[in-house]
Amino acid sequence: MVNQLLGSLLLLTISLTTYAQKVQVDGRKKINGTNLYVKILGEGEPLLVVHGGPGLNQSYFMPHMNALAKKYKLIFYDQRASGQSALPSPDSVSLSFFVNDIEAIRKEIGADKINLFAHSWGAIPATSYAISYSQHVQTLIFCNPVPLSKEFDQEMRNAQLSKVTSEDSTSRAMIVGSPAFRKGDGDAYKKLLLLSFRNAFYLPQHFNELNVNVPSNYVEASKILYTGLAPDLAHYNYYDQLKSLSFPVLIIHGEADAIPLAASRKLQRSLPHSSLQVFSKSGHFAFIDEPRKFTKEISGFLHKH
DSSP, X not given: OOOOOBTTBOOOOOOGGGTTSOEEEEEEEEETTEEEEEEEEEOSEEEEEEOOSSSOOGGGGTTTTTTGGGTEEEEEEOOTTSXXXXXXXXXXXXXXXXXXXXXXHHHHHTOSSEEEEEXXXXXXXXXXXXXXXXXXXXXXXXXXXOOSBSTTHHHHHHXXXXXXXXXXXXXXXXXXXXXXHHTTOHHHHHXXXXXXXXXXXXXXXXXXXXXXXXXXXXXXXXXXXXXXXXXXXXXXXOHHHHTTOOSOEEEEEETTSSSOHHHHHHHHHHOTTEEEEEETTOOSOHHHHSHHHHHHHHHHHHHHO
8 A cells, every 4th residue: 555665755655445454654755845754553444643732743652552553554744844844934834734734644645534633732733624624534533632712721721830849840940041952952852841741641650651752953843833823823712613513523531631621521512423531540641641441442433433
């Protein structure tokens, strides 16, 4: 189904009739006018994974999604101006470009309909895609989704602040004040990113299982990314638009997440064909806190639909 990747050239052609073939793809692909990093693992029905952020990349899913790759073809990609994807021009970064990137990937893999998996902030581009291209969505899975409006922002900030320790504050001050951070060193920014997730787990020791790759151009990429997305993220509310969606939706919510359960319940009420699964022993990364339950719920959902 997919030709082998040679060097930096990614030759990616997938047809609906050959999904069962096992593949390993890892590299950049020209998609929607930019070079996006694409990684495909596993075999079976395809599941397109939309990572969180903005500014993170697909690396933090590894190796935690490997169990799903035994049953499904997982299609990971780094969003534009993120991870190993190329730096586009600032005027080609907006939510509409993110949506069209997903559509271009769908066309690239030759699927009439796709299953979407969106984690955290990935819920926003995935929801935008689902609204714009609902005819091409088979199912949608939200994992610890951010709220789809700004109404829960203060509640989330309060929950996050309540978990910050004096040690966290000291560590943050040391990182931000370091010469490496001021020079834009990738390792320094990685430490800061990881620090922001230290309290995002049900069990503190699970923090050590979170892997985040930070590219050397992270600072430059972040400037482009946040400048381009700023107008889209200033004000948004998708809930009313969700009521017309007819495909099945699964919502996974970690009870220990700073994102309030009320936000996921509102999301469920707004979607006519949705179910909400609350993971009582998970924080913001359910696939790390409760990996077996995570795999079981998603496999059962996809098998059913």
